[in-house]
Amino acid sequence: MNEARRRSQAGYTLVELMVATSIGVLVMGALTSVILTTVVSTNVATSRVDAANQVRGLQLTAYDDMALSLIPTPAGCGTPSSPCTTQPIVLQGSRMSNQAVGTASAYTVSYAWSPAAHTIVRQVSGGASRTVAADVTRFSWYVDTSQMHPAVVISLTVTIDTYNSQYAQSQSMRFYPRVTGP
Numbered sequence: 001m002n003e004a005r006r007r008s009q010a011g012y013t014l015v016e017l018m019v020a021t022s023i024g025v026l027v028m029g030a031l032t033s034v035i036l037t038t039v040v041s042t043n044v045a046t047s048r049v050d051a052a053n054q055v056r057g058l059q060l061t062a063y064d065d066m067a068l069s070l071i072p073t074p075a076g077c078g079t080p081s082s083p084c085t086t087q088p089i090v091l092q093g094s095r096m097s098n099q100a101v102g103t104a105s106a107y108t109v110s111y112a113w114s115p116a117a118h119t120i121v122r123q124v125s126g127g128a129s130r131t132v133a134a135d136v137t138r139f140s141w142y143v144d145t146s147q148m149h150p151a152v153v154i155s156l157t158v159t160i161d162t163y164n165s166q167y168a169q170s171q172s173m174r175f176y177p178r179v180t181g182p
Contacts, residue, residue, distance in 0.1 A: 047167035066175035069093035088112035
């Protein structure tokens with residue numbers, strides 16, 4: 001009778017439980033690793049897109065302003081050997097109104113970098129300003145007169161912080177103002 005009772009109470013041995021637990025821990029560890037790798041990859045991809053959007057926003061906005069302006073004349077900086085970092089880019093040009101008959105009106109637009117706020121702000125003719133690039137951790141510009149057509153060269157670094165990682169993208173852009181004289 002003792003033998004029959006032992007068989008009816010059959011269960012898992014301690015060794016079987018330890019093996020099953022070990023396998024479960026390995027599977028959970030592998031799944032956790034896959035999930036963490038996916039999260040990190042997603043954060044990096046999102047950071048790259050965010051940084052590219054900041055650079056592109058500045059590039060698209062500045063392109064139109066540069067195309068309608070004269071070459072800026074910075075004081076004390078603005079050469080390849082001494083680029084401006086704290087002095088804003090001040091562009092002067094003229095724009096046509098949207099009316100059927102009209103004359104071009106003068107305008108001034110400036111791009112200023114705030115190292116404390118990590119932003120580049122655009123302001124038109126003393127009016128309201130707006131941020132055209134955020135997360136900018138480095139910024140400089142100069143006028144390149146080494147070629148037939150002078151160009152404004154802007155260099156910036158956008159750094160995106162996501163959780164425990166950083167992604168930085170640096171970009172240099174050349175803009176060719178089309179207006180040649182006052």
